[in-house]
Amino acid sequence: xxxxxLTMERKAQMxxxxxxxxxxxxxxIIGLALTFYGVFQAGSxxxxxxxxxxxxxIRVALVVSNLPEVDCSDDNQITQNCFDKLKVQTLSGLAGxxxxxxxxxxxxxAEFRSSKxxxxxxxxxxEEFVIYDNAPEKFKEMIPxxxxxxxxxxxxxxQMQDAFGLLTVEVYR
Numbered sequence: 001x002x003x004x005x006l007t008m009e010r011k012a013q014m015x016x017x018x019x020x021x022x023x024x025x026x027x028x029i030i031g032l033a034l035t036f037y038g039v040f041q042a043g044s045x046x047x048x049x050x051x052x053x054x055x056x057x058i059r060v061a062l063v064v065s066n067l068p069e070v071d072c073s074d075d076n077q078i079t080q081n082c083f084d085k086l087k088v089q090t091l092s093g094l095a096g097x098x099x100x101x102x103x104x105x106x107x108x109x110a111e112f113r114s115s116k117x118x119x120x121x122x123x124x125x126x127e128e129f130v131i132y133d134n135a136p137e138k139f140k141e142m143i144p145x146x147x148x149x150x151x152x153x154x155x156x157x158x159q160m161q162d163a164f165g166l167l168t169v170e171v172y173r
Contacts, residue, residue, distance in 0.1 A: 056113075057143040057171040064117050064131070064169050065147050067091075072152045083165065085153040088119050092129040108132050114139070114172040121151050123164040139172040 065081065069091055072082035095104040109132075117131040151165040 053141065053171075053173050054143060057145060057169070060112055060115050060171050061145040061147065061169040063111055065149075065167060070131075072150070079150070079152075081147065082150040082152055082162075083119060083167070085121070085151050085163075086155070088129050088131065088151070092119075092131055095132055105132075105134075109134055116168075116170045116172075118168045118170075119149070119151070120166045120168065121163050122166055124160075125163065135170065136172055142170050142172050145169045145171075 068078075070083045070087040072079040072084050095108050112132050112134065114134055114136055116133045116135045119129045119131060121127040145168070147167040147169075149165045149167045151163045152161050153163060154161060
């Protein structure tokens with residue numbers, strides 16, 4: 001016959017084993033939940049970083065497209081999306097790269113950071129001006145923004161002053 005104390009010990013051991021198995025399953029479920037939560041959070045953080053980068057690219061493009069230094073103006077009336085070719089050439093030589101005028105480059109670097117700003121005259125005389133170039137050698141991502149513009153050349157006859165151009169702003173990270 002079975003001894004009553006031994007059966008109680010066995011029942012206690014069985015209950016202890018059940019409790020341990022339940023606790024193990026509970027901790028495995030919590031571990032899996034935390035893993036999925038971490039993966040989800042990492043995706044959300046990357047999405048937020050991407051969104052901030054896109055906003056920065058739009059901000060830089062807006063600032064460049066409204067630069068008062070290169071705007072066309074007639075009797076103090078500013079023409080939208082119009083760049084004065086002589087002003088563009090001057091700014092390109094002044095602040096285009098860090099080797100030009102370091103003070104001017106640093107002034108624009110605070111606003112444009114890691115980007116490259118190019119103005120292309122497409123028609124009638126193809127020509128390109130680099131307004132600002134601080135493109136890193138290595139980067140994770142680049143967002144280009146293309147804005148059609150008018151380039152006014154005051155050195156041409158009045159009827160032929162306006163040319164078709166393209167403002168390209170490339171923002172890097």
